[in-house]
Amino acid sequence: MSQLEKLTELIGKGVSWCTLFIVLMTLAVVVLRYLFNTGATALQESALYLHGAVFTLAAGYTLKHDGHVRVDIFYRHFSSRNRHWVDFLGTLFLLFPVSLFIAYSCFDYVLASWKYAETSVEAGGLAYVYLQKSLLLLLVVSLLLQGAVELTKHGLALLHRDGPSLYKSEDDSNSGAEQ
Template sequence: MKLDVLARAVAIADRCSEITGRGVAWLTLFVVLVSFAIVMLRYGFSIGSIALQELVLYAHGCVFMLGAAFTLKHNEHVRVDIFYQRFSVRGKAWVNLLGTVFLLMPVCLFIFYVSLDYVLLSWQLLESSKEPGGLAAVYLNKTLIWLLVITLFVQGLAEIGRNIIVLAQSKQHQQGEAS
């Protein structure tokens, strides 16, 4: 029964990461099109736009910051798997569980802690670009740091839950075979 509740919570977190990831994936097309427009305006018509250049940077930041949880969900994050690939399902679950608890979660908390004043000050000042003609929403761009932390933390909790389920089910399976 408890595993069912945990499985539902994991599914909700996975769904949130999936929706966010698929949504920001469309920003990559936007980045390409706006980058093309910037090049065409600059070299075809000698028109430069700081705002468009910053917009590309903001969108690019969104793709990476908001796509991290999606990447984790799909197990596409960077991993040195010299040994991992040879582990059993149970062994992989232990590696994933311990890695998430002792590496991912502390890093998320650390990033949040060290960015706290940085983002809050930006919001207090309603920080805008220092460039003439730049965007007036630098504080929103800096808020992506917190969104990265939140989405990764939630997906990390889902990964913890998923691996607890795998370990519990493999233990039940082993006990079933033993009797």
């Protein structure tokens, strides 16, 4: 496993713990509101920020584990080599351009937020909105790093016809569907 894959794995597993904290914070907000008739804006925003962090920071981890949504009407019937081609070309011509477009589109947005040290508009809200917005750029970084790993893996698989496949054999993948 490459160092980039280890980093992606570490970030993904670390971020997964945020979901527990989101549940606990949401529970605390509900208890405070309905049992003690007290608002907790900072706590509520913290849960919201963590929710954003889970989705943005775990994108590379999800890509590594092939967990993104895929319309596989044809893909699941492709040979291993054709799957490598689809994944290689999809990474090169879809993932990279879309990630770079996201970076280009949000860079000024994030920069402006940092320039003004943007804070919450809510009374009692968090003072670090600019950190939350910076997650957009970290999303791009995580996707590009893991995308480079995926591009390399699929490229090597295409170059070495006799090498091990990254995919289950067609018999393994179809046997579960037919049972």
